[in-house]
Amino acid sequence: SLEGSLLPKDLKFSLKIKNISFNAIAPTMMMKVLTKINNSPKVHSCYKKLSKSEIENIVADSLGDAINSMQFMCMSYFKKPLSVQGSVSSSEDGSKRDSSLFLFHALGKILYSKRDASKKSNQDVLPTHLKMFERDPLISNPEPSGKDVR
Numbered sequence: 001s002l003e004g005s006l007l008p009k010d011l012k013f014s015l016k017i018k019n020i021s022f023n024a025i026a027p028t029m030m031m032k033v034l035t036k037i038n039n040s041p042k043v044h045s046c047y048k049k050l051s052k053s054e055i056e057n058i059v060a061d062s063l064g065d066a067i068n069s070m071q072f073m074c075m076s077y078f079k080k081p082l083s084v085q086g087s088v089s090s091s092e093d094g095s096k097r098d099s100s101l102f103l104f105h106a107l108g109k110i111l112y113s114k115r116d117a118s119k120k121s122n123q124d125v126l127p128t129h130l131k132m133f134e135r136d137p138l139i140s141n142p143e144p145s146g147k148d149v150r
Contacts, residue, residue, distance in 0.1 A: 030059050030066055037070065047074035114139045 006020060034055050037043060050058075050073065062069045115136035126134050 027059050030062075031055060034058060034066060034070055037067070043074070047071075050074065 007017065011017075035052075038050050038055060043049070050070070054073065055070075058066055058069050058073060116139045117136045119137045119139075121137070
């Protein structure tokens with residue numbers, strides 16, 4: 001859980017912290033902040049300005065990660081040609097949780113690939129000073145995942 005990774009166990013024990021909870025941000029407050037970010041002059045130099053309805057979609061679909069969703073949406077619109085920008089459907093919407101997490105799922109497949117100890121070979125043996133970094137061979141090849149990220 002997120003609660004366990006925020007503070008070390010010894011600090012929680014010494015401060016007698018049993019539970020950490022976070023209150024949800026009101027949609028109106030989130031809308032104000034995202035509108036302020038959207039109207040910032042620094043944002044316009046790098047990203048396309050979003051419409052009010054697009055910001056409302058981000059607030060509704062962000063699930064606690066509104067700024068990240070906004071960045072994905074701005075980047076996806078900024079890179080598309082003008083003729084394509086007006087015809088973006090809701091399934092291609094950058095604020096949708098599944099599409100914004102695709103990059104992180106692909107990174108997870110590469111960084112935390114499953115390994116098989118039974119396929120260990122003597123050919124790929126590391127020198128003795130690097131033995132502590134030795135890992136079992138990968139079950140699957142992560143290369144296709146890397147090509148899908150683009």
